[in-house]
Every structure is written in structure tokens, then in C-alpha cells.
Amino acid sequence: MKTPNRNRLPNEEIKAILRAADVIIARGGRTLLAKILKGSREKKVLELGLDTCPVYGYYKSEKLDIITEKIDWMIDFDFLDIEYSGKLPMIVFTERGWQIESDQLTDELLSEWQEWVNQGKLDQDMSYLKDRNRQMILLLLEKVKESGNPAFIPYLMLWEKIEYKKVKEAIRTTIKALENREPVDEQLIQVRAESINEALNGLAPSDFPLKCWVCGKRFTFTVGEQKFFKQKGFQLPKTCKKCREKEAEGRFSRFL
Ligand SMILES: [Zn+2]
Incomplete structure (x- = not known):
């Protein structure tokens, strides 16, 4: 997994990314957002009229994956969020954003x-x-x-x-x-x-405790796991790792 860029974005960049997100909110994902900021001439961008956004081409000299990294930082630090519309991950604002x-x-x-x-x-x-x-x-x-x-x-x-x-x-x-x-x-x-x-200021991501529905013990939901679950559009895990493994074993042993 790539290590995310932990450097804080300047306020001006945070605002520019939010301004671009506003024109596709709940109807486009990270890639489309990156393309607006890049100033892409792609058909979809032009058809949707996204080139009229005031921050269209804000990052025109940056590479697309660098822009996407900045967007991911915005998600990690609670300015933007991902919500699934069916199978499609859409960008939405957090309250802060x-x-x-x-x-x-x-x-x-x-x-x-x-x-x-x-x-x-x-x-x-x-x-x-x-x-x-x-x-x-x-x-x-x-x-x-x-x-x-x-x-x-x-x-x-x-x-x-x-x-x-x-x-x-x-x-x-x-x-x-x-x-x-x-x-x-x-x-x-x-x-x-x-x-x-x-x-x-944003909100730095941090590990937080969850309660296991099977054994009742608390377990840590790490930043890395949170990121993975968010990307996959999964709900919060209901059971700890031990119980999950036990359950998987049980399922397996039935076939022996
Ligand atoms: Zn458990």
C-alpha cells in the first residue's frame, strides 16, 4: 500500500479542492475530481461543463496521481468523504468540508x-x-x-x-x-x-476502538483498516480478528 502524503496542504489548496468537489458532489469520484483540477480536456469533463469551474486547471502542471494523492489527503483529514452510489464511489463533503x-x-x-x-x-x-x-x-x-x-x-x-x-x-x-x-x-x-x-485544521486520522459483537471485547480499528474499509465501501467490522478467524475456521472444518 502506498504511504499517503502526510504533509499538510496549504489552506489555499484545501479550498481549491473543495471548490472543484462542489461541482461533482455525489455524482463523481476521485478520478473525475482530479481531472477537473488537472484541467483535463477529456470528453466527459467537457460534456459535463466542468471546464467552467473557477478552479478548473488549478493543478495543470501537476501529474494526475499527485493530484489524486492530495485528494486522498483531503479524505484522510476529514474534508471530503466517499459514499457509495451502488458500486460507484462518489465524493461527498464532510461537515467540515x-x-x-x-x-x-x-x-x-x-x-x-x-x-x-x-x-x-x-x-x-x-x-x-x-x-x-x-x-x-x-x-x-x-x-x-x-x-x-x-x-x-x-x-x-x-x-x-x-x-x-x-x-x-x-x-x-x-x-x-x-x-x-x-x-x-x-x-x-x-x-x-x-x-x-x-x-x-482538518482532523488527523487515528485508530479508534470498536466492540466485538461475538466476544464482547474491545479491539482497535486502525487507520490502515479504516482506509481499506472506506475504499471498499464496507461497513464497520462487527467482530474482532480472532473471532473472524475462528468463524472462518469453523466454516472450513465442516468440510473435513
Ligand atoms: Zn471477538
């Missing part, structure tokens, strides 16, 4: 609005925000409010028209806050920034 990604994605969306303001574009189609992750949308509105920028009100009004009740209400609250120039909660911004920094 999604926290970081939704923060940078809302920043990206907001800077796009700022770009529209700068260009004097008023009549925008806001339907791209409909049916997005609710938590992310509420965070975006929070940031719009914190911007204190009344130039965003026209976009909010257009967006409100097409939204469902819950989000409609949140948009209205945001419009009011901007109109009334409500003071910004600096402490909330601070807490959020600290929380993101903490999330960026």
Missing part, C-alpha cells in the same frame, strides 16, 4: 453581485439561486446584510419574486436591514471566521 466550501462559495456569489453593481447591471435572472442548499442561501443573505450595501437591493427584490416562503421571508428581512442601515454584528463575523480557521 461543507462549512469551508459554503463560506467561500457565498463569498464568490457576493463578489459576483458586486461585479454586476460595478457594471451597472440591474436586471438579473436570479433563478440560479433557487433550489440551492438552504443553509448556504441563508449564509449568503447574512453576508449581503453584513455588506451594508444598498446597491444589492434590486437583486434581492428580483430574487424574492421567484423564491419559496421561507427564503422569501429571509430576503425581505435582508432588504429591510439594508434600507434601514442596521448595524452589523461584528462579533458574529469574528466567530464565523474563527470557526472556519478551525475547520481548516
Whole structure:
């Protein structure tokens, strides 16, 4: 088995990998993710429009297996995870990974609005925000409010028209806050920034104990075993090694 690269990835790279993962989440695996970051011209990548991702080609001078190693580090350190869709292993966000990604994605969306303001574009189609992750949308509105920028009100009004009740209400609250120039909660911004920094530390993989369902003893589920089980899409083991071996022996002796 290859020894994984234990060097911590810089925050910028962690964010880039998460940004690329966002465009294939739960519908693509490690290889496809690596290809986006590599900037691959492969048919599948282009057909899915993955070349429009802002971090497409982020690692264009790296080899594909080096990029894959970085992705595996992201999985080991609890930024991304693998979930099986039938037999296909798909990339999904961990809670930590999604926290970081939704923060940078809302920043990206907001800077796009700022770009529209700068260009004097008023009549925008806001339907791209409909049916997005609710938590992310509420965070975006929070940031719009914190911007204190009344130039965003026209976009909010257009967006409100097409939204469902819950989000409609949140948009209205945001419009009011901007109109009334409500003071910004600096402490909330601070807490959020600290929380993101903490999330960026990741979580180093470690051995952990499991209980054997047969003999009742505790046994160690090692990092190496965890990795193997994850790659194979297996559930956590229910029995210790001794009991597993005994069971296998029993099965064998019946044939003697
Ligand atoms: Zn046992």
C-alpha cells in the first residue's frame, strides 16, 4: 500500500479542492475530481461543463496521481468523504468540508453581485439561486446584510419574486436591514471566521476502538483498516480478528 502524503496542504489548496468537489458532489469520484483540477480536456469533463469551474486547471502542471494523492489527503483529514452510489464511489463533503466550501462559495456569489453593481447591471435572472442548499442561501443573505450595501437591493427584490416562503421571508428581512442601515454584528463575523480557521485544521486520522459483537471485547480499528474499509465501501467490522478467524475456521472444518 502506498504511504499517503502526510504533509499538510496549504489552506489555499484545501479550498481549491473543495471548490472543484462542489461541482461533482455525489455524482463523481476521485478520478473525475482530479481531472477537473488537472484541467483535463477529456470528453466527459467537457460534456459535463466542468471546464467552467473557477478552479478548473488549478493543478495543470501537476501529474494526475499527485493530484489524486492530495485528494486522498483531503479524505484522510476529514474534508471530503466517499459514499457509495451502488458500486460507484462518489465524493461527498464532510461537515467540515461543507462549512469551508459554503463560506467561500457565498463569498464568490457576493463578489459576483458586486461585479454586476460595478457594471451597472440591474436586471438579473436570479433563478440560479433557487433550489440551492438552504443553509448556504441563508449564509449568503447574512453576508449581503453584513455588506451594508444598498446597491444589492434590486437583486434581492428580483430574487424574492421567484423564491419559496421561507427564503422569501429571509430576503425581505435582508432588504429591510439594508434600507434601514442596521448595524452589523461584528462579533458574529469574528466567530464565523474563527470557526472556519478551525475547520481548516482538518482532523488527523487515528485508530479508534470498536466492540466485538461475538466476544464482547474491545479491539482497535486502525487507520490502515479504516482506509481499506472506506475504499471498499464496507461497513464497520462487527467482530474482532480472532473471532473472524475462528468463524472462518469453523466454516472450513465442516468440510473435513
Ligand atoms: Zn471477538
